[in-house]
Amino acid sequence: MKKTNYSYVGITFIILLFGIWAVPKIVDSFGEPDLATIGEVPAFSFTNQDGETITNADYHEKVYVVEFFFTTCPDICPIMNQNMVKIQNEFYGNPNLGIASFSIDPTYDTPEVLKDYAEAYEITNPHWHLLTGEKFDIYTLANKGFNLYAGEVPGTEDSEASFEHSGFFALVDQEGNIRSRYDENGNPIIYYDGLTQEGITMIIEDIKKLL
Template identity: 35%
Template sequence: MKILNSKIPFFSFTCFCLFFHVACNQKSEEKLPIYGQSNTIENEINGKIVVDTVYHSIPDFSFINQDSLFISQDFFNQKIYIANFFFTRCPTICPVMQQNMLTVYEEYKNDERVAFLSHSIDYRNDHPWVLKEYADRLGVDNSQWQFVNGQKDEVFNISKEYLVFTTEDENAPGGYDHQGLFILVDQQRRIRGAYDGTEDEQIQKLLNDVKILCKEYE
């Protein structure tokens, strides 16, 4: 068995959009690309070399949600989901991001194929009851959209798995710095797209790509 590694670091959004645009304009396929680390594996089967690619996927996780329940990857079994990183006291991009996520949530509300996951990076202050109040104010009234938090290392380590930059920074507004990306994840927990959560055009792109991804599982 031979394994070749290739790695892609945190998304540079400009480069990502260029590559994403080219890939998605292959209209004949109508299939989204897969992003992140990949391993090319060669196996000999019945005397023939069979090449397979194993893609980066979001690892197992467990975080506490707005209802003080532990949510793991099992909640998203047989679903595609959209993830992002935010914090409730964020004075900059988060309010716009979450309103835009709400637009997508309303479009797919009660659609069992699609879920939403917002990771708080404010591990000190975003307790479950804070997340609950935030979700209620936003207008989230079912379990389809989960708001979660955890210990410091857990929070920042999981953002790396989504290829999203997050950090604690006392000089940043609110004490944290992070990318405003929405990450589209398929049923195998592979990354299939990233979108600027503050841009209306990118939200429309996300809505279209969710439809494309859903068709893969029909």
């Protein structure tokens, strides 16, 4: 009678069992990243710092970051764009990373002004577009398309108009969907703080997941 090696059979069974359990785990690790889908970016069409017409279709199949700003902003915009440059440099040379910076003061922020601003901040990513256009369209995109607040405070006899906006960045995937990570309670954070290193670290990590 042939003697069965029960130790060998047991080990083989364990390996097969582990393999059956592990395969879906491995498949999951190559599936969709664990990020919430917030909504779809509406269609848009604006002019960039080079005088080119840029639409949401130009970002198709790219992961991109969105902000609303204006070039004469004296406080949070410089911080936001210094941090955006950090994101640019983290993915230097990667053609699949884009940035869209929409000016909420398009009357002043002409393509020529935006071009000078891009040079001052050392914006080198060819897919980082500083965008200007019709004020109504930009404000609609900000407040309704992204739910990122942007507003204008009318001027008076003694002061010029001023502008208000959030310091948050939006993250958009290759299909044009706004994405975000979840917080510790399982709720989507929706937007990333463009004013803190923590927020920049988080969005860089999540860009890598999408890429």
